[in-house]
């Protein structure tokens with residue numbers, strides 16, 4: 381997005397705070413007047429002192445006290461209002477960005493790193509906020525101050541004023557050259573910081589993985605690489621800032637010396653008072669300083685516009701819905717789900733992940749999808765939940781094309797139990813409420829009982845109000861899953877979509893999870909992705925999905941009798957389980973002998 385476009389978009393946020401900006405306009409004008417006032421005071425005091433006017437000095441002293449009070453009050457108001465306007469705009473941008481992010485389709489989250497998104501919510505938001513306060517006002521104040529000082533200087537001694545002004549463009553030009561270098565350096569730095577945030581987000585969110593693989597040293601080395609790119613950018617910034625400071629202070633001081641010498645000669649010739657000379661020196665700072673600070677402010681504004689552009693880029697990404705969906709209550713009476721010749725390929729992928737899938741799921745049916753890894757099982761769920769749109773074929777709910785239903789209505793048909801439990805930081809109560817907002821305590825308890833989770837929840841120190849940590853990290857894998865099942869029970873949707881994840885659990889946890897799943901399935905319509913074929917033997921229909929195609933279908937007995945893919949998968953899993961059990965028994969014996977290994981940990 382062009383910087384002009386970004387600025388005009390950002391101005392719509394600023395215009396919402398017209399009143400604040402108007403008051404800031406007044407404090408800015410007052411602060412310029414007060415700055416000029418100090419030059420006047422300096423000249424007046426000097427002239428009174430030279431004229432030995434003690435009474436006049438007393439009057440000026442009283443005026444000085446009043447002046448200081450006004451300066452203090454104005455500085456406070458000015459700083460407070462700049463912070464206030466910047467905090468408000470940051471808050472509005474944050475909320476608008478979050479509002480839009482929640483409407484983004486799954487493909488956005490699949491294709492963009494959450495760490496990068498996080499950095500737009502935090503770093504970029506901070507930078508834009510500063511631009512709307514401090515930087516913007518600086519950009520207005522500095523030229524105004526320079527102009528006002530110049531007019532005053534003209535009044536004191538026009539020739540001297542013009543000599544000083546001649547130095548201004550030179551200082552400005554130097555600052556602009558360095559500003560350009562500064563800008564490209566901060567863009568680079570911003571990119572490196574974004575990459576580092578993504579890296580940190582990945583590793584800090586999976587501490588168990590780096591510990592179990594003992595890759596701490598490798599990660600530290602990778603982090604050193606990221607950190608090096610940041611520090612070298614920061615050091616470069618230091619060098620640019622140092623050079624900018626040195627050159628602009630050199631030019632500023634040269635102007636200053638030149639002006640003093642010339643002003644001195646005018647005083648010697650009697651064309652300037654001593655007081656006028658002191659006022660002149662003070663005013664000259666107000667004329668020269670804006671020229672040296674403007675390039676830095678312009679660079680900061682451009683950097684902020686870059687950050688605002690990154691924020692608007694998220695807000696401009698195509699959303700899947702226009703409005704955030706209301707939780708849909710009173711779900712459709714479910715009769716059937718029919719897929720006919722449904723095909724789908726991920727954006728940019730050269731092969732289809734689902735190829736001409738046809739199936740019929742009727743009310744009360746219990747259907748299982750099995751097959752090798754990468755066969756397309758999860759993709760099928762993603763299409764049912766409306767995360768992606770099919771490339772070809774039809775998806776009918778109760779005989780109606782799914783696109784005629786709103787996404788909210790479509791998703792209200794399904795209670796989804798993902799493989800990863802997908803719990804959020806917060807209490808058990810908060811997580812259960814996500815299943816049904818406003819659920820009563822009694823409803824939560826009933827759901828927990830059905831999910832075999834009631835006992836462990838009651839044993840936790842604060843029961844339902846126990847904080848379960850990041851993504852439920854303070855619970856065991858089985859406890860997390862049972863909680864996720866309880867959340868699905870609370871949703872009480874007509875079709876249960878279950879991505880079975882029992883493989884990661886020990887025998888006891890698996891038994892408990894299986895029990896709670898049976899409760900959940902009851903006589904509900906169920907579509908389950910089963911990784912363990914032993915759990916699907918009672919399914920009405922089993923689909924074997926391989927390389928995106930349904931290669932076999934039938935019930936357990938029919939598929940075994942067909943002696944095809946299912947048969948091969950089933951017996952290979954049985955063998956694996958028998959081997960593992962054998963391994964478990966052997967380990968059990970070792971444990972008995974050595975007293976260290978526990979047989980149950982060697983389960984499935």
Ligand SMILES: Nc1ncnc2c1ncn2[C@@H]1O[C@H](COP(=O)(O)OP(=O)(O)OP(=O)(O)O)[C@@H](O)[C@H]1O
Pocket residue numbers: 490726727729733752753754755756757758759760
């Ligand atoms: N976001 C994505 N972008 C591109 N390709 C993807 C994406 N997600 C999955 N795929 C590809 O789609 C195919 C089907 O993947 P899918 O996750 O549906 O398999 P699965 O049967 O659920 O596997 P598993 O049993 O291992 O979970 C695979 O080839 C996979 O690489």
